[in-house]
Amino acid sequence: MNVGRRQRERIPKYLRETFFSLFSKPEPETIYPELYMKIIDRGTDLILDHLRQYNERRKNALKEVKKSLTVKKAVGNRKPEEYLVVSSDAGNNGVDLRSAYLPLYAAVSIVSRGFEILEEPLHVACKGEIWTDEFKPRERESLLAEMAKFDVALKGLRKWDPDLVIVDGSLLINLRLFPGASASTEYMRDFEKTVEKAVELLNACYERGIPLIGFVKRTKMNKISKRFGFKELRDTALLDLLLKKGEYVEPEEMYRENEKGFFHVKKYFDKWVEKGFSPEALEEISIYYTYVKTGLTTPYRLEIPKYCAEKTGEITSLINSVSEENGIPFFISEVDNLTRITVTVSNLRTLMLYSKALDLVEKGIFKPEDLNLLAMQHGEAWVLREESYWRDVEAEAGK
Numbered sequence: 001m002n003v004g005r006r007q008r009e010r011i012p013k014y015l016r017e018t019f020f021s022l023f024s025k026p027e028p029e030t031i032y033p034e035l036y037m038k039i040i041d042r043g044t045d046l047i048l049d050h051l052r053q054y055n056e057r058r059k060n061a062l063k064e065v066k067k068s069l070t071v072k073k074a075v076g077n078r079k080p081e082e083y084l085v086v087s088s089d090a091g092n093n094g095v096d097l098r099s100a101y102l103p104l105y106a107a108v109s110i111v112s113r114g115f116e117i118l119e120e121p122l123h124v125a126c127k128g129e130i131w132t133d134e135f136k137p138r139e140r141e142s143l144l145a146e147m148a149k150f151d152v153a154l155k156g157l158r159k160w161d162p163d164l165v166i167v168d169g170s171l172l173i174n175l176r177l178f179p180g181a182s183a184s185t186e187y188m189r190d191f192e193k194t195v196e197k198a199v200e201l202l203n204a205c206y207e208r209g210i211p212l213i214g215f216v217k218r219t220k221m222n223k224i225s226k227r228f229g230f231k232e233l234r235d236t237a238l239l240d241l242l243l244k245k246g247e248y249v250e251p252e253e254m255y256r257e258n259e260k261g262f263f264h265v266k267k268y269f270d271k272w273v274e275k276g277f278s279p280e281a282l283e284e285i286s287i288y289y290t291y292v293k294t295g296l297t298t299p300y301r302l303e304i305p306k307y308c309a310e311k312t313g314e315i316t317s318l319i320n321s322v323s324e325e326n327g328i329p330f331f332i333s334e335v336d337n338l339t340r341i342t343v344t345v346s347n348l349r350t351l352m353l354y355s356k357a358l359d360l361v362e363k364g365i366f367k368p369e370d371l372n373l374l375a376m377q378h379g380e381a382w383v384l385r386e387e388s389y390w391r392d393v394e395a396e397a398g399k
Contacts, residue, residue, distance in 0.1 A: 054232075054233075054237075057230065057232070057233060058233055058237055058238055058241065059241065061225065061228060061230040061233055061238055062238065062241050062242060064228045064229070064230075065224070065228055065238065065242060066242065069224070069242070069249060069250075070249065070250035071242065071243065071247050071248070071249055071250075072247065072248055072249070072250060072313060073246060073247055073313075074246045074247065074248055074292065074313055074316035074317040074319075074320050075313050075314075075317055076313065076314040076315075076317030076318055076321075077314070078314070078318075079114075080113075080114040080115075080318055080321045080322050081113050081114040082113075082163075083113065083114075083162075083163045083164055083318055084111065084112075084113055084118075084160065084161075084162040084163045084164075085111070085112050085113070085162055085163065085164045085165075085166060085318075085331050086109055086110070086111050086153065086156040086157055086160055086162040086164070086165045086166070087109065087110055087112070087153075087165075087166045087167070087168070087331040087332055087334075087335045088107060088108065088109035088110075088149050088150075088152050088153035088156060088165075088166075088167050088168070088335060089107065089108060089149060089167070089168035089169070089332070089335040089336050089338070089339045090105060090106065090107035090108075090145040090146065090148050090149035090152075090168075090339055091105065091106060091107075091145065091339040091340050091341035092104060092105035092106075092141045092142055092144075092145040092341060093105075093341040093342065093343060093345065093346040094137065094138070094141050094346065095346055095347075095349075095350050095376065096137070096376070096377040097373065097374060097375060097376055097377060098372070098373075098375045098376070098377055099130075099132070099372075099373040099374075099375075100130040100131060100132045100373075101130070101131040101132075101134060101137035101141075102129075102130055102131075102349075102350075102353075103126055103129065103131065103137065103140070103141040103144065104126060104141070104341060104345075104346055104349060105125075105126045105141055105142075105144055105145035105148060105341070106123060106124065106125045106126060106145075106148065106339060106341065107123065107124045107145065107148035107149045107151065107152045107339060108121045108122065108123045108124075108152060108335055108338045108339045109121060109122045109123075109152040109153050109155065109156035109335065110122075110156075110331065110334060110335050110338070111156060111159075111160040111162060112330065112331045112334070114322065114330075115322060115330050117334060119160075121335075121338060122152050122155050122156055122159065123152065124148040124151055124152045124155075125148075126144065126148075131186075133184070134184055134186065134187065135182055135183070135184060135187075136182075136183070136187065139176065139177055139187075140184075140186070140187050140190060142174075142177060143173070143177045143187070143190050143191060143194050144190055144194070146169075146173060146174075146177070146194050146198075147190065147193055147194040147197050149167055149168070149169070150167070150194070150197040150198045150200075150201045151197050153165055153167050153201055154197070154200060154201045154204055157201070157204055157205065157208075157210065158204070161208075162210065163210065163211075164210065164211050164213065164315065164318070165201075165205055165210055165211070165212045165213070166212075166213040166214075166215055166329075166331065166332065167212075167213070167214055167215070168215055168217070168332050168335060168336055169214060169215070169216060169217075170214045170216050170303055171198065171202075171212065171213075171214035171287055171303045171305070172198075172214075172254070172264055172265070172268070172287060172303070173191075173194060173195065173198065173264075173267075175261070175264060177191070178191070178264075179191050192271075195267055195268065195271045196271055196275065198268065199268055199271045199272050199275060199277070200275070202268070202272075202285050202305060203272070203275070203277045203285075205305075206281060206284065206285060206305070206307055209307075209308075210308075211304065211308035211311050211315055212304070212305055212308065213302055213303065213304055213315060214302065214303035214304075215300060215302060215319075215329070215332050216300060216301040216302070216303065217300055217328065217332075219234075219235070219236060219300075219301045220234055221234070221235050221289075221301065222234050222235055223235060223254075223289075224238065224239070224249070224291075225238050235291060235299075235301075236291065236298045236299055236300075236301075237298075239291050239293075239299045240293075240297075240298055240299060243291065243292075243293040243299050244293065245293055245294065245295070245296065245320070246293070246294070246316075246317075246320045247292070247293055248290050248291060248292035248293070248302075248312065248313075248316045249290050249291050250290070251288040251289060251290040251302075251304060251309050251312050252288060252289065252290075253286060253287075253288055253306075254286075254287045254288060254289045254303065255287075265286060265287060268285070268287075269282050269285075272285065281307075283306065284305065284306050284307040285305050285306065285307065286305065286306045287303050287304070287305060287306075288303070288304050288305070288306055288309045289301055289302065289303050289304070290302050290304070290312055290316075292316045292319065292320070293327065294316075294319055294320045294323040294327040294328075294329065295323055295324065295325055295326050295327020295328070296325050296326075296327070297326060297327060298327070299327075300327060300328075302315070302316070302319075350374075350376075353374060354371075354374060357370075357371055357374060358371075
């Protein structure tokens, strides 16, 4: 970006330093030597010792689990090319300025057969807005990204009438996004809207008899391990020893009534009734879960409503057949790539804000000191094209 000397001088000093730090190399990181030794040297020895003990407990637990856990082979009667699949995902990465938080989120859905995307994706983007007093801005941003993901999946369902709808992530809103006592009115409103959109997607799939799947790549759940008395083990760490590629465990209900997490599902049930959907179908939309190993590393969790849980073998067979070595199916990998909002993308938007703000200064709409509104919070990182940026800068400097 070309910024003239006179124009540069009109930018407030603090903002000028922040803005042009993009074009200078970062200072080398330093850390107190003794602290370095504790973290890097002695600390890693302790971690490895803990992991050794963890591994021993994991292998001992496996002996108990093998006796009663049902493992099945993913088997389907159709080729991957015979399934029309709608998949959706969302990304978010807002920026925190001294004056306000600027949310940034977007969602995309695609339609595919086998390893081919058939049409242009559908997308939903955030509105241009600022949050000056939101207590939990990043959580609210994540919540809105979830709502956009369900919304664009619903749009894809209605447009393409697929054989399967799959969303990247859980069908249930993450517990950390549930509003607490300190939640703002706006947060509460967005939470209710997100639940509503998730339930609308559930109902649309249920009415059409189309399976709906949540593909959870990052899970800390330990429901299976806890059932066998090993509450300190994550399910994925335990099942990694048990499952072979193409195998899954018998699906079971995520949360039963009177269980600690049942309020999670009940929120969906209440919204279902509130929307006027069939009360008799409540049991059919109860969320079940399973773990499937589709790659060479860790198993992944699938969430599936009860009404289509009997198709788990067929669905896991499809997912297994279109997955790479890492176990991520093609349609999830592709939609994830289309929605990944990196720090680079977020900073490019902020950079564009700076550029347009300078134009407003030129037009007299903003005064130079008004640009202090765009000063970033202390600790917010600037990154542009992480892998190639410095190579490009050095190449330009050599001309």
